[in-house]
Amino acid sequence: MPPTLASVAALPQLGLRSLTGPLPDTAVVWVAVSELEDPTPFLEGGELLLTTGMRLTPAGAAGYVSRLVGRGVAGLGFAVGVIHDTVPGELLAAARDQGLVLLEVPRPTPFIAVGKAVSRMLAAEWYEDVTRAFRAQRELTRAALTGRDALVARLARLLGGWALLLDPAGGVLHAAPASAARRAGALTPELTRLRRAPGARGGEPPAARSTEPMAARSTEPMAARSTGAPSASVALSLPGEHIAVQRIGLGERPRGFLAVGTDAPLPHVAHTIVGAAVALLTLQSEAPRTGRDLRASLAALLLGRPADGPAVPRGPVRVLACAGGAAVLDVLESDPAAGRGLALPLDGYVAVVVPDEASGTVESLLAGTGPIGVSDPAAADLPAALRQAGDALAAATRSGRDVVRHSELPGQGVLGLLDPRPARAFADALLAPLRAEDLVGTVRAYIAANGQGEAAARALGVHRHTLRSRMRRAAEILGRDPDDPAVRVELWIALAVMSNDESSIRHRGDSQSSAP
Template sequence: MGVVVAPRLSTVVRRLPLGLVVLAGREALDRPVRWVAVSELEDPTPFLEGGELVLTTGMRLDARNAGPYVGRLVARGVAGLGFGVGLGHETIPEALVEAATRAGLPLVEVPRDTPFVAIGKAVSELIAAEHYDELSRAFAAQGRLTRAALRPEGPRAVIDRLARELGGWAILLDEAGAVRHLAGRGAAEAAGDLGPELERLRRITSGGAPASVALSSPEEHVIVRPLGARRVRGFLAVGIGRSFTPVAHTVVNAAASLLTLAVEHGGEHLAAERRVRSAVLRLLLAGQVEAGCETLERLGERLDGEPLVAVACAGDPEVVLEAAGGEFAAADGDRVVLLVAASRAGAVAAALGEHGPVGVGAPAGLGDLRAGLDQADRALASARRGTARVVRFADLAGQGLLSLLDPGAAEAFSRALLAPLREYGSRADLLGSLRAYLDCNGHWDAAAQRLGVHRHTLRYRMRRVAELVGRDLEDPAVRAELWVALAVAR
């Protein structure tokens, strides 16, 4: 709730029925009175919190202890001292008046006909009235902020209204800390100093707990709050030249709630647009180019000419989609797919490489996007396995046939095809003989010489290989399959 709303001591003194008279400390009558405490103790401070109007009849006060008594009250931070006359003292002791004057402590004479309880009631009524006025001001400000939020400019209008309500400045920032809108004197200068506080807020809120940062200096008081229900989607920063009152805190909280609704509602629209883009991607890959482009145009977008390059990125979908900027991007399966003009593909892929492995296909027309995405996926698979963050299909193709194969499928194929040769019980090394035969392109003499055996021995072994694998080694396709199986095994 914040500090208790309190009336000024001057307001309490002016209450006509009480008949209070100020004898010292008139210059400090603007102090807030947070409660009334009645005590006849020589040292009541252990029972005080500060901000009270202390009432006493001075039963234990005299010229000897008046100075220390006033000193203890001042050190405790009381609002003032009310002295009831007509009981223990017909008048307030002069030593007490002098001590209060020296210390600047408001000293008020309470007539005998004014009960202390009447002063307590008056202060309680004033606190209630101040609290009601505070609530009224807060509700009125909330109403004005809500009406601003309903205007076409929405969040911008809320920021403008908030700066006027506080008499200071207000800034709306996006998730990355970029200024979306600002209002109020000094806002532009303050925006450049918020970076460290935004980073601090990101660390504080990383566990999901809501938090805010408050900064104070003699010249300015600042509050920075994150915006968003499930995750941080932006920030609100406000600054004024005085301490934030409970009303000001209430106004800031109301503005933050309205802005959170706005950014979350905008997030729902963004999610819907992303679902449409995923549908457009499926249409394009299915060859329904006209339908896909027409759907995209309904979003106010279009594919930027031909040829296009398919880019597949395996980073966090939320992060990658944000990083895509104005490029066509859609989440699909376990990666995000972008369709980028060929002239920008290199720069886009390099930027996305900071967020995860990236595969880049070859340039393709709208009708060939399926093949382009297949290439990007093959390149992405290589990027996931290797150390390079960005892999282009053109570079991958230059690394040989094996780099284009799925590693798991190729290994399973190799094990199954070569299993009979590994299990062959003879001392003859059929795998080594087959490898030499294929490396020598089927030349018997060259292969036999490499193995150090007679060519008839090699012919015998190849007949055993053909029988065990059930393949005709004279068939070029069979020899290619066996070469791939041996290369994978190696």
């Protein structure tokens, strides 16, 4: 509420004194200064008017006060010691007769000091309203995470009244307190009016159709309306109770209604709080619509008809292996551009299936969440694409790069040239002696490090002398030098074959060995 005459007059630095008795709790919306005989054309009502009485005459005092009372000013502040040493008796008598609050402003108090004081009080009140609305919105949001019943209960407490959530037919879904449910029947006529979208054909606005004499109705927009969406409320003033009914939903047909009731008319901040509740309820009511495609896709997959799922990507897709964890899921859920992707948390990373043409966009959105590995385009063999993405992610993690595509990995296509059975027999024969001495991991790290002992030792977590000793033993077992490029190629091929199952051989791009 704005500051009152009593609170303004109580400021000791102003020294204001009431000449018309105890001060009422009349709100002061602004301070105006005027020496006109009739300042009312320049007032809106609710002002504390300040004057020195420069043009005031004893004969005109009664008419002056009458005009101010008719305009609805909050009160009159008369400065003494400027034009008049005291407040004229005629003015004081007229103020007492007509019920106008008259304050004496002492000579040391400039009018601007009164204006600044009221301005500060108004600013403090505005800040308090904003803070209260912000806190209330946070409380409502937190309650909405629990459920609509918790949100309705929290709203009723915030307003100090009751709240009803009704379904589209007017049935009670949630009531806070429970006794508020009995008010639902009386709201039926208002729901009928609100079911018609505002601005639709059919005549006058809902308020004009009311014929019941017991209620004063108005149709007005509530706070937090969705732009362009049909949204209106009906306000009812009943004896000792004020009710507001708001439709929920964005479409032409409401998805429900929210009704609130309080003993006093809702102030502006309360309308903001109700609007926040309506927005949260609308989001909840519209959420099932956003999940239709995903449910249809799941149903299609369960029925063995994935092509019928509208959310299943059409045409070639890529699999992205993302190391960002929950941050990846948050980005995908918050940006509509990523809505066509299907995400699945796996052990250590999140796999995201996206249409080939959307891959670049999704990669950009996920940049910064962690390393990303991207498969080659795939039409049907998604398991192979998942392996490709995993290999690329491992390479991105090792190299410290943000994104690595499978096509960028070295050695692509080699396994595709091999016959699976001879290739596996070759790999088994070459690696069997090393496997017997538990040296396969050492040789793998040495090959992956391109023969650099320091890097291979770090990858294995051993001292470089230990690595050198192991590699000498491997050379003895193999009967050949691992530093010979030809020998190293053979070992790399053998390791790559053993790192892929038989179905992967002859598939382009699956020629990666495991990470050291």
